[in-house]
């Protein structure tokens with residue numbers, strides 16, 4: 001598998017140094033994630049293709065830092081096909097038509113095949129793409145080295161699904177993971193176990209806050225992230241909400257409008 005990392009050139013508070021997109025060259029030139037349409041990304045794509053025709057773009061999920069560049073990529077790559085797991089609420093934003101993919105699909109890409117693993121949680125349409133011969137897993141936003149992933153509970157995220165997706169990838173046991181943000185991950189098992197433990201610790205903090213009388217996501221946020229920068233408050237609130245929804249799925253808390261309560 002011939003993989004070229006093409007940075008998206010879109011650094012920011014939620015994208016870190018910017019997105020990683022990956023070009024697989026060979027008989028089926030394939031781009032994993034479309035970037036955001038930054039001209040430096042488009043130029044780098046053109047150069048890396050070295051005259052070959054881009055055949056398809058596999059978009060890992062409909063968040064704008066992964067999908068927004070689709071129209072710009074389409075404009076410079078006549079005939080390119082865009083594929084993703086459908087998320088009807090967001091897919092229409094990007095001005096291209098999408099060929100649907102689904103869990104278990106095998107897609108010819110580069111000089112090999114990628115298996116689609118539907119891994120919802122961070123987003124309902126989120127996929128990882130697996131190159132079995134090399135054990136390389138394109139993990140998109142499932143994992144970011146040295147950080148945690150936002151589960152936007154009020155915008156399609158589900159912690160219950162996310163934990164299931166993490167366990168599924170742990171079982172798959174890839175040799176390395178190439179994320180959409182940050183550095184490659186050479187010890188997937190250690191990182192996945194740490195991720196699962198991190199969520200377990202957070203869940204305990206949320207339960208402790210509820211036991212101490214906190215009733216809303218905002219109160220819980222102030223208790224467990226006391227020093228948080230304002231710009232990160234919304235993400236923290238979404239994460240706490242994700243934990244509350246997961247605990248509700250587990251039958252351990254109930255909710256009435258904005259108020260949450262332990263089941264005793």
Ligand SMILES: [Zn+2]
Pocket residue numbers: 061063122123141
């Ligand atoms: Zn995302």
